[in-house]
Amino acid sequence: MTRYYCDYCDMYLPHDSAVSRRQHNYGWKHRENYRVYYERFLQGSMPMLPPPGMLPPPGVGGMAPPPGMPPPGMLAVMTKRQN
Numbered sequence: 169m170t171r172y173y174c175d176y177c178d179m180y181l182p183h184d185s186a187v188s189r190r191q192h193n194y195g196w197k198h199r200e201n202y203r204v205y206y207e208r209f210l211q212g213s214m215p216m217l218p219p220p221g222m223l224p225p226p227g228v229g230g231m232a233p234p235p236g237m238p239p240p241g242m243l244a245v246m247t248k249r250q251n
Contacts, residue, residue, distance in 0.1 A: 176201040 172181040172189055177198055181188055192198055 174198065176205050 170184045172184040172192075173179070174181065174192060177192075181192055
């Protein structure tokens with residue numbers, strides 16, 4: 169059985185179902201933790217980052233290639249066709 173982890177409350181919910189997540193998200197403890205988390209950014213005490221579980225894995229994202237340049241994996245394919 170999978171469990172749902174709430175980044176704001178720093179806890180696992182026992183059941184990963186839409187009903188239990190919705191019930192948790194509308195609870196007063198979650199709403200208070202959510203408010204406190206984002207209130208810290210308004211006060212300037214923390215840099216603006218998404219919650220820990222929302223960060224992309226390393227190597228994903230980054231900058232796009234300049235216009236007219238092929239994506240990184242396509243350069244080798246294009247040079248082989250020209251030879």
